[in-house]
Amino acid sequence: MAEAAKCWCSAGGSLPKSIVEVVGNDQLIAAHFEYPTEVWGRGTSMTDVMAFIPNGVIGVEAKVDEPFGAIVSAWIFEDEKNNPDSPPHRTAVICISRNSI
Secondary structure: OHHHHHHHHOOOOOOOHHHHHHHOOOOOOEEEEEEEEEOOOOOEEEEEEEEEEOOEEEEEOOOOOOOOOOOHHHHOOOOOOOOOOHHHHHHHHHHHHHHHO
């Protein structure tokens, strides 16, 4: 998280260069560290960096020693054997999230 904060702060009020390469411009409205984000169902997750840009939101999860979870296409089906309702629910979560931005 500390290295992510340094990267964002050194960008001087714009998006960091690596993010600009993905987004296509450097426009940044605001960025917040350890931003509390409501999780579907219940609870709150702390997004390492939440950046608000024109026409969107960027959530960054900074990692050093902890692993990333499964890629989304695998995560959707990862609990299907134990819970057949899981894939449709997880697919709906993604669609709700994507459409609410």
